[in-house]
Amino acid sequence: MPPERPPAGRATPRWLVRLVVVTALVGVGAGIGGGLVYLGLHTLQHLAFGYSEGDFYQGLLQAPPVSRVVALAVAGVVGAVGWWLLRRWGRRVPAHAVVSVEQAVGGRRMPPFATLANAALQVVIVGLGASIGREVAPREIGALWAGWLAERAGVSARERRILIACGAGAGLAAVYNVPFGGAVFAVEILLAEVSFATVLPAFATSAIAALVARVVVPANPLYALPPLHPTATVVVFSLLAGPLVGFAAVGFVRAARFAQNHRPRSWTILIVMPVTFIAVGIAALWLPAILGNGRALGQLAFAASVPVVVILVTTIVKAGSTIATIGAGAAGGTLTPSLAIGAGLGLAGGAAWSLLWPGAALPAFALIGAAAFLAVTMRAPLTALILAMEFTGQGTDLLVPVMLCVAGAVAVGYLLERTRVTGVA
Known part of the structure; x- marks a missing residue:
């Protein structure tokens, strides 16, 4: 009734x-x-x-x-x-x-x-x-x-x-x-x-x-990070990194969209998907963190537990393998892959920045990059900001630099997408 x-x-x-x-x-x-x-x-x-x-x-x-x-x-x-x-x-x-x-x-x-x-x-x-x-x-x-x-x-x-x-x-x-x-x-x-x-x-x-x-899902955050605090070097980094992260995220979005539009539409998926997946599996022999939904790479980036060069290479290959998986015809999302890719890029950029201006924990750079990259790929800065904080269990201490980087990245993403639609670029 x-x-x-x-x-x-x-x-x-x-x-x-x-x-x-x-x-x-x-x-x-x-x-x-x-x-x-x-x-x-x-x-x-x-x-x-x-x-x-x-x-x-x-x-x-x-x-x-x-x-x-x-x-x-x-x-x-x-x-x-x-x-x-x-x-x-x-x-x-x-x-x-x-x-x-x-x-x-x-x-x-x-x-x-x-x-x-x-x-x-x-x-x-x-x-x-x-x-x-x-x-x-x-x-x-x-x-x-x-x-x-x-x-x-x-x-x-x-x-x-x-x-x-x-x-x-x-x-x-x-x-x-x-x-x-x-x-x-x-x-x-x-x-x-x-x-x-x-x-x-x-x-x-x-x-x-x-x-x-919560009967089955752990109540603890997805990623374990130490308490992070803003410093002058982190704030300046967030201002400079925002546009760069925005460029990278737009490139990822466009590549994923192209792959989605050109995925197999007929029986060819029976060949393309197994071959693509096997190729990703072979790459994982050397870079196992590219597998899964992105949590493995995110863990490495947030913990900075392996050399930064390894994390950067893994990040690039992870982006390529995710785009290839979409192009092979798989259904799924890019939320956690985007978070992990952003964390890897943020960590790599932060490590280079720390050579010029030390004084910040590397996981802070990873979190800033993760939130900004995710904000552009989701086209939702508020959702991305909150998800990044909930995923990592962080409080409000790092909100200012994270918000600054998100703002810069989203602004670049908006401008690039707008010029693409209007044909000005």
Whole structure:
């Protein structure tokens, strides 16, 4: 039975209660979905590389190097066959084609089987080491669940749009334990509207989802960093580095967009994806941190635990392998790869800067670069800033230099994209 509409702009108790219940259920479902994605991903990683303790990067180092190539080969075959069948079915039966979260927020209905199959394939390939983000899968599951609930509750088109965006943000919040970032993602990126009607359900759903997912998702930050403090050299670096990071991020975005537009559209994916994945696996024999969704590279950059030259080379190869993975036809995100690439570039730039003006911890430069690079690739400075802080567990001490670098990077990104669209460049 559809909810009673508020007459003359006034909310009835029944309408409010039902909307509150639906909002809470969106958070619970997104939390369960995010927790399942986390479990599936880590189970596959442990099985593929044969480790029982430690993180993914430690598991890669403990496993025989050939396992990196074998795992990527399996991922390439599974992904190629799965997406070829899924997309072929979608072309023949358009009602069952994969619908993105953005399209769902715009009003399209997400088909359950295609959406879940698309999410499952992403979990499988990332779990086996594919160089692409995992965040799209929980967002799709959260949005699918929210859309289904909205239909059953009979809410208005605007309420449905808000709930789907909140479900997607809650899925992100759940899988990474970033409740604030998930909420802001829904409001800033998917809805592009800051109002009581959008902020309240976004906060509620992301908070509930993060709490539910904490049954399996660790409550600690994704990256362990020491407390960082601003110094004069860090502030000046952030001013100078912002435009440079912006140039690099725009280059990455354009390359990824080109790869996406030229990915295999037919049976050729059955050849292109396995070959590409095997090539990435071979590169990982020397640079294991390029594998996975970017956490391994992020750990190296934030800890500065290996020579900076190695991290810089790994960063460049990681960017190339992520673009190649997208171009091979894989679905997935670039959130955590972008964060890791930005951290690697920030660390390398900070190490060079410290030769001229010492006095700052290298992880500070990595965090600044990560936030700025992510802000440009997401086209969402506020979301990127909050995610970078939640991922690293940092407080407000480093906000000023991070914000300065983000502002410079986003300004350059905006100008470059604007000139590209208008044809002035």
